[in-house]
Amino acid sequence: MTEAIATPRRSRLPVFLIVLLSFLTLGYVIWQMENSPSTDDAYVYADSIDVVPEVNGRIVELPVHDNQLVRKGDLLLRVDARPYQDALDQAKARLVTLDYQIALTQRSVNAQTYEAASAVAVIERARAQAKQANDTLQRLEKLLARGFVSVEAVDQARTLQRSTAAELNTAMLQAKRASAGISGVDALVAQRAEVEAQISIAELNLEFTEVRAPFDGRVASLRTTVGQFATANKAIFTLINSRHWYVVANFRETDLRDIKAGTPANLYLLGDTGKRFHGQVDSISFGVLPDDGGTVVEGLPRVQRSINWVRVSQRFPVKISVLDPDPELFRVGASAVAVLSPRETAENSK
Template identity: 55%
Template sequence: MQAKKSIHPRLVALLLVLLAAGLAVYVIWRLDTAPRTDNAYIYADTISITPEVSGRIIELNVKNDQLVHQGDVLFQIDPRPFQATLAKAEGSLRALNEQIELAQRSVNAQKYAADAARSNVERARAAAEQAADTLDRMAPLQAPGYVSAEQLDQARTARRSAVAQLQAAVQQSQQATAAISGVEALVAQRAVITAEIALARLNLEYSTVRAPFDGRVLGLTTTAGQFAAAGRPVFTLGDTRHWYVVANFRETELANITPGRRVQLYLLTAPSRRFSGVVESVGHGVFPDDGGSQDAGLPHVARTINWVRVAQRFPVRVLVEQADSSLFRIGASAVAIVNDTH
């Protein structure tokens, strides 16, 4: 038999080089059109569960890492001080209402007295006018002898007496009118006490701390009996309604990553499960590792190599669709692959 001709080694080497070059071109094209990164982590919004009022925790209804639903009671602060404050304010309002009622009766009596005094003034004025008219009629009759001097003196005296009674009635009417008081100041106090009652009821409501949304209890390190101070967090609540993956992509890849772009997501805790997401936002600022003295709240994204110039990474926030809360943990590692189409 004739021996087979062997392939020239140079041809083999050339084919391998061409294959490697083609593969490199494909990888570069693929990375440009569908960037991927394993520099990613799971994220969810969190809040600090902070009581609005201070007091002793008498009931702690949750455990660390427990799932809770919106409206669930997380813990109960001793409500007795707030109940006592509310009862005191309500009692003050009842007493004030009775005081206002009594004061109103007194005001009504004062008004009646002022009306009576004004009536007395009218009667005294009428009597004074009558006495003056009588004197005017009698004075011309003295000369003819129809009226004696004594009768005329009696008429003058009657007129002076009527005038004096009129002056006294006017003074009494003025005093009665001035004595009329009001209940405006008491009514103003009622508005203040009503506001105190509303605040006491609000504080009593605040003594029961409820979950503001569906979430998971994180960082719980206390128990019943602990004194909770207003404005100081007791634990953290993670929002399990929305899960995100924050993927740090190189700045050279950001041109093809825009909001609305579809993303494939994998978790290191469950690499066989694939999740889908949508780019929600692309970072426009990070704190540079090689300069600056203040980060001004910018995220830190460390570079992987520090002895050569490498591309800076920027965070891309991806909203996860149909996330499995049993698998997602805040800070867990993930892999993000941007689809080559929207």
């Protein structure tokens, strides 16, 4: 009878251990979720630019191929530079011609200036003669009243006075005409500034016929070759910045409380889950587009927060900077797993 009672007690012990182990496992999982939030809703990201020529022309050199790694300053493509070189030569030749025109015009202006100065001297001489004739007439008129001079002498003096006055007026008119005839070179100098601007534009366009890599990167989406006519500001291919890699991980809003810039992260790529990469949070998104048909009322979105009576937490992208990327493994859009360690950030801030 005693053995029969002991046997059920022994059979309950494994069940108790299993239940206890389940609770411990559940507690560990909850603790891990609270202290190390993770998500497999993540992908690799890198900044990229569209490689576009800034001038029109036929591609005469394309020394890169699709998916090639290029270094900063490497030639990516070259557009036919002959039309732009001709435009530059033409503008420079026009500047030389204009300089000759300015020099010749300046000589003419100098001659006109000298003539105006000479006319001023003639005025001074005519003014002196007119003054002398007027003084002589006044003296003779006084002597005529006393009978010391003849009427004829006074008439001659009066005629001379009128003649010198007329010469003075003529000299003054000639001086005004000479002064008005000075043309100047201001218009030609203004044209010279315009030609210099044309030369600068032509030099810039000539420089734009070469497109070089602004940073180390990977060529992507190259689907053209030499001979293709390139249109200004139209993309030829994409250049991915391979210097800085990121993982964009979508975390539930309930996990964002302790996540901040600088939070350490462990990253895994599905292409090789055996490798662990280190990173840190760069920033957290402050907005997402609701995908459940939210409506906008008075400028603010109204988003339904429940689906079939179940409240669903929103996910927000967390941008994580990769500290030790593998250049051969990281590709834009590759699937990733991110595990954050907010507790380490809190401990380091103490």
